[in-house]
Each structure stands twice: as structure tokens, then as C-alpha cells.
Amino acid sequence: MKKKLMLLIMFSISLCVTSCSNGETKDRKEYLQITTLSYANGENDKEGLVLVLYHYSIKDGQMSEILRTPNDSEYPVAFADFEKNTIYFSDCAAGDNWDNLFAYDMESKTITQLTFGKFLFNDLFVASDNLIATAAPQYKIAIQPAIFNTETLEFRYLDPDDDDTLSFSLSYNHATQQLLNLTCSNAEMRSYKVNAETHIRPKTLQLMNADFSNARTIYTTDEFEICAARQMDENRILMTVVPTMIANVPCKLKVLHLDSSEIVDMEIPGILEIMSFFPTDDATGIYFTGKDVAHYSSLFYYDLTEQELTEIFGQYKAKDFGNIIDFVY
Secondary structure, three states: OOOOOOOOOOEEEEOEOOOOOOOOOOOOOOEEEEEEEEEOOOOOHHHOEEEEEEEEEOOOOEEEEEEEEEEOOOOOOEEEEOOOOEEEEEEOOOOOOOEEEEEEEOOOOEEEEOOOOOEEEEEEEEEOOEEEEEEEOOOOOOOEEEEEEOOOOEEEEOOOOOOOEEEEEEEEEOOOOEEEEEEEEHHHHOOHHHHHHHOOOOEEEEEEOOOOOOOEEEEEEOOOEEEEEEEOOOOEEEEEEEOOOOOOOOOEEEEEEOOOOEEEEEOOOOEEEEEEEEEOOOOOEEEEEEEEOOOOEEEEEEEOOOOEEEEOHHHOOOOOOOEEEEEEO
16 A cells, blocks of 8 residues: 555545536525545455545535545545536556556446546545546646546646646635645746755745636745735735745734735634645635644634634544545635
């Protein structure tokens, strides 16, 4: 077994949409998709790991399991496209040492391998009818945004000739209908200045349409280390940051105001560390994975208006639950 199930909680939640063909948010049905890993035998990895995808209805507050399958991927990603009755996920086929993309038909309950290369995946979600991933194929260093064509079974990369720009986080905001891409130069990241002096990898924030058109840089900094970034609205970017890449401190939230370049701290009372996060469409709340001051890790919702904190996943007692991997709104 290539990986061990760590005794920490990481999250893969995809807050997706069933009716947003035009990017409108007023008719969206919001829900979380929570990707988890657990031991097949409930105790250790001797019998392998199991990928479990949960669906959480925000309106109803109901959790349900929609996929449970053995998984041996280097890094598991999963996303359910309910309009196509298909769940896409990464896995490592028997005998391989690399990941590929697979599809689970929710009607026939069959699994089909879609790609036959050597890939690494970090993100997977649907935006404006595009299945979008951050991926790196064989012989490439840079993981970058790519659109997967479910008909031709091919990836179209943001820039197939660029093997230097790494995508650290990619997300889609349904209100602004924009992708936000956090990037860093691989060459710059490995430079003497970064590794011996600043210990800060210069990061760039890039906005673009869901088809990768109109890509433009909106912010660049080497004053602190940005871990991840999400759009709150047209003017505000929510970020998790640490002072340097070697700082042994929890990630904290900051808000970047694009019109003024002002950066403001955001505190969530009772929370020690923020891991993965997504603001709601109306920017009145934040879904996030993190640790509270008692070092308890879970998936939470914080109401910015009422300043109320609610645990989401802890209310659901999953069968053979292990670790939550990552999450997307």
C-alpha cells in the first residue's frame, strides 16, 4: 500500500450545483460532496483503503453516502455530476503506480476507466458544464488547470507548453462565474532566494472564465505564504496564509480587498487552524475544515452575520469513517 491513513482530518468537499447552467445562483441547489478515506477492515491498511463520497444537502441538513469503492490512488479526488448521473474519481488501477480518472454510473452502478496515462490530480469539480481538474500528466512537473472532455476522453490544459507554473489551489465561484487560480513558479520556488533567504514562495492570483478564457493576474505577493484562496465576491478574496513555508504555525484567514489592496485578518472564535474552506455564494458564511482550540478536527460552518459556529460532519456517524480528504464549494 503506497499511502497510510493519517490520523489527521483533511477534507474534500465539493459544494456543487444541480441547476446553474447559466451560472445563476438564485435557483441553485447547494450541497456538499465530502470525499473520505477509510480502512477496508476498519483497523489498518492490510486489506486496502475505501473511498467514500458523501452528499450533504445544505437546505435539508441531510447527509447520505453516494459512493463506496476500494481505492489506491496517490491522492483521491471525487465529484458527482448529478446531471449526468456520473461520479468521477481518481484511482490507481491494479498493477499501476500512478493515477487515472474513472467514472461510476449511478444508474447501472458500473465503473469505467476513462484515462490510461500517468496522472496526478489535486482538484476535481464541474463549472459551467465543464469537468475541471488540476492535473499533471506523465513527464510534466507542473500541475495545472485542465478541462476533461467526457466525449473524447481528453484533457485540454490551460497552457500545455507551460511546465513551470504550478497550480496550488483552483476554485469556482458561482456568483461571479469565475475560476480563481493560485499559482507559483516552480523555478522561482526552487531558487536560492526562496530556499535560503525568504522561505516564501511568491504566489500569484489569477481569475478566468470557466472555459479558461479572459485569464488575468489580479494579485502577486512574496510578503507571506498563501496556502489557498477563494473568491468571496467581485472585490474580496479569502485566503489562508502563514508567515513562511517553514513556519510551524496554523494557517490563518485573511481577506484581500482588490480595490484597495488592503489585507484584513479574519478570526473565527474557537478555531485554531483553517485547512480547506469555501465562502457561500452570498458571502454570508464559510464552510471549512479545521481544528478548534481543543485540537478537534472536523468540517464546520461559520455564519459571518450571526457569528455562529456549527459542526457539520460530526453530526453524521459514518460507517467505518476514517479521514476526510478535501472540499470544494
